[in-house]
Amino acid sequence: MVKGDQRITQDVDKTCNKFSEILARLLISPFTIAYYVYQTWSSTGYLGPLCVFGFFLVSTVINKLLMSPVVALVYKQERLEGDFRFKHMQIRSNAESAAFYRCGSVEREKADTRLAKLVDTQQKLVLREYFLSCKLTEYFLSCKFAEYFLSFSIQCADYLGSILSYIILAIPIFTGKYDDLTPSELSALISKNAFVTIYLISCFTRLIDMAAQVTDLAGTTHRTGQLMDELSSLEEVSRDDPSPSRDLMNPAVPTMHATNSAYGKVAYSLDGVSYTPPGSDRVLVRDLTWQFARGTNVLVTGDSGCGKTSLLRILDRLWNTTCSGSIERLVPHSRRGVLYLPQKPFFTDGTLRQQITYPYKEHEPSRLEDHDVIKLLQEADLMALYDRLGGLDVPIDWNWFDVLSPGEMQRLAFVRLFYYKPPFAVLDEATSQLGLDMEHKLYTKCRHLDITLLSVGHRDTLKQFHDVQLRLLGQGGAWGLEEIHPHQ
Numbered sequence: 335m336v337k338g339d340q341r342i343t344q345d346v347d348k349t350c351n352k353f354s355e356i357l358a359r360l361l362i363s364p365f366t367i368a369y370y371v372y373q374t375w376s377s378t379g380y381l382g383p384l385c386v387f388g389f390f391l392v393s394t395v396i397n398k399l400l401m402s403p404v405v406a407l408v409y410k411q412e413r414l415e416g417d418f419r420f421k422h423m424q425i426r427s428n429a430e431s432a433a434f435y436r437c438g439s440v441e442r443e444k445a446d447t448r449l450a451k452l453v454d455t456q457q458k459l460v461l462r463e464y465f466l467s468c469k470l471t472e473y474f475l476s477c478k479f480a481e482y483f484l485s486f487s488i489q490c491a492d493y494l495g496s497i498l499s500y501i502i503l504a505i506p507i508f509t510g511k512y513d514d515l516t517p518s519e520l521s522a523l524i525s526k527n528a529f530v531t532i533y534l535i536s537c538f539t540r541l542i543d544m545a546a547q548v549t550d551l552a553g554t555t556h557r558t559g560q561l562m563d564e565l566s567s568l569e570e571v572s573r574d575d576p577s578p579s580r581d582l583m584n585p586a587v588p589t590m591h592a593t594n595s596a597y598g599k600v601a602y603s604l605d606g607v608s609y610t611p612p613g614s615d616r617v618l619v620r621d622l623t624w625q626f627a628r629g630t631n632v633l634v635t636g637d638s639g640c641g642k643t644s645l646l647r648i649l650d651r652l653w654n655t656t657c658s659g660s661i662e663r664l665v666p667h668s669r670r671g672v673l674y675l676p677q678k679p680f681f682t683d684g685t686l687r688q689q690i691t692y693p694y695k696e697h698e699p700s701r702l703e704d705h706d707v708i709k710l711l712q713e714a715d716l717m718a719l720y721d722r723l724g725g726l727d728v729p730i731d732w733n734w735f736d737v738l739s740p741g742e743m744q745r746l747a748f749v750r751l752f753y754y755k756p757p758f759a760v761l762d763e764a765t766s767q768l769g770l771d772m773e774h775k776l777y778t779k780c781r782h783l784d785i786t787l788l789s790v791g792h793r794d795t796l797k798q799f800h801d802v803q804l805r806l807l808g809q810g811g812a813w814g815l816e817e818i819h820p821h822q
C-alpha cells in the first residue's frame with residue numbers, strides 16, 4: 335500500500351510539474367507574439383504582420399486537413415492501448431486462477447496480438463506525424479507533435495520560417511522604403527530582422543525540451559531495466575512446464591520413491607510435507623504424507639484459513655519457497671493429466687467456444703462435435719447463455735467477468751472440465767455458488783466421465799462423491815486422513 339501511494343504521489347508530482355511548465359509557456363506566449371508583431375510592424379509596416387498572420391492561417395487550414403486522419407489514428411491508438419492495458423490488468427488481477435489453468439502461453443499470445451496491433455497503429459501514427467512535422471513555420475514548432483520529431487524536420491521548418499522573414503523584408507526594400515540607408519545599414523537591418531533570434535530561441539527551447547525528454551527517457555530506461563531483471567529472474571523459476579517432476583524441498587527429509595508403475599496412476603505423492611504462508615512462520619500443515627491416486631476421490635476439509643487452498647498451491651508449485659519435504663508430481667499439469675478449477679474461475683476474452691476450450695490454442699481441432707459441446711452446456715444449465723450469445727463462435731466484445739453470475743462462471747468452468755475429460759481434476763470450492771441439485775448433477779457427471787477428484791469444500795453433501803477425507807486441523811499443522819463410508 336505504502337509503495338503504491340508513493341508511486342501515485344510521484345505520478346501526481348510529475349503531472350503537476352508538466353502542467354506548470356505548459357502554463358508558463360502559455361502565459362509568456364502573448365507577450366512574445368506582441369513583441370514580435372511590433373518588431374515586424376516597425377521594420378516592414380502592416381504588410382509584415384499581415385503576411386505572417388495570413389501564412390499562419392493557411393498553415394492552420396492545411397494542418398487541420400492533415401490532422402483529421404491523424405486524430406482518427408490517435409483515437410484508435412488510445413483504444414488499442416486501453417485494450418492492451420486491460421488485458422494486462424485482467425491477467426494481473428487473476429494471476430493465481432490463471433496459473434492454476436497453466437494458461438501462461440495462451441495469455442501471452444493474446445497479449446502479444448494486442449501489442450502487435452498497437453505497435454502497428456503507433457507506427458502508422460508516427461509516420462503521419464512525421465509528415466505533419468515538415469511544416470512551414472515556427473507555429474508548427476510550438477505544436478505538440480513537433481516535440482517528438484527528428485531534428486531534420488525542425489530545421490526544415492526553421493529555415494522556411496527564416497525564408498519568410500526575408501520575403502517580408504524584401505517588400506519595403508523593393509518598394510523603396512529603405513532607399514536612404516547605406517548598404518552596411520541595410521545589411522545590419524536585414525541581419526536584425528532575419529529570423530535568427532526566433533531560430534535561436536526555438537533551438538534553445540528544443541534543447542531544453544530535449545533535455546527533459548532525455549531525463550524522462552533515462553528514468554523510463556531505468557524502470558524498464560529493473561522490470562527486465564525481474565522478469566528474467568522469474569523466468570528461471572518459470573512454472574509453465576507441465577511435465578511431471580519431483581521436488582525435494584528439503585533434502586534432509588527422506589523422499590518417497592514412486593515406482594514407474596505409479597506413473598499415471600498417482601497424480602501427487604507427498605512425503606513429510608510441511609508448509610507455511612509466504613512471509614509467515616505459522617505452519618499450516620506439518621509432515622503430510624499422502625498420495626492422490628487414480629480412482630480415489632479425496633475431499634479436503636477444514637476451517638477457513640487452515641490451508642486448504644494453500645495445499646493446492648503447493649501441489650501446483652505456485653508456492654515453492656514456503657514448504658519442505660518431498661512432493662512428486664507424476665502426471666503433467668494438462669488435459670492429459672490434472673486440470674484445476676480454481677476458487678475464482680478465470681475467463682479470457684473471446685467467444686463462448688474459446689471459454690470452453692481454454693486454455694488451449696484456438697486453432698487446435700475441436701475434441702467434440704458442436705452438438706456435444708451444446709449438450710455439455712445443457713447439462714450445466716447454460717443454454718440461456720448460449721441462446722443469449724446466439725452461438726459458440728459469435729464474437730463478444732464484453733468482459734466475461736462482468737456479464738456472468740458467479741454461479742454461471744462455476745458452471746462454465748465445469749463445461750471446460752467435461753470438454754477435456756482429464757484423468758484427474760482439482761476442484762477448489764468449485765460448486766460454492768451453486769445449489770445442491772446442480773452440485774449433484776456436476777459431480778455425477780465427473781463420476782460418469784471417470785475423472786478422479788481432489789476437492790476442497792465445506793459442504794457435507796460433497797462427501798457422497800468422495801472416498802477419502804483429508805482433514806486439515808489447523809492446530810500447529812495437524813491433519814487426519816479417513817475413509818468416507820457411503821452412508822456418511
Ligand SMILES: Nc1ncnc2c1ncn2[C@@H]1O[C@H](COP(=O)(O)OP(=O)(O)OP(=O)(O)O)[C@@H](O)[C@H]1O
Pocket residue numbers: 611612613614618636637638639640641642643644645
Ligand atoms: N499470498 C499469500 N501470502 C500470505 N499469506 C497468505 C497468502 N494466501 C493465503 N495466505 C494465508 O494462508 C492461510 C491459508 O490460506 P488458504 O487460502 O489456504 O485458506 P483456506 O483453508 O483455503 O481458507 P478458505 O476455506 O477460507 O478458502 C490464511 O491465513 C491466509 O491468510
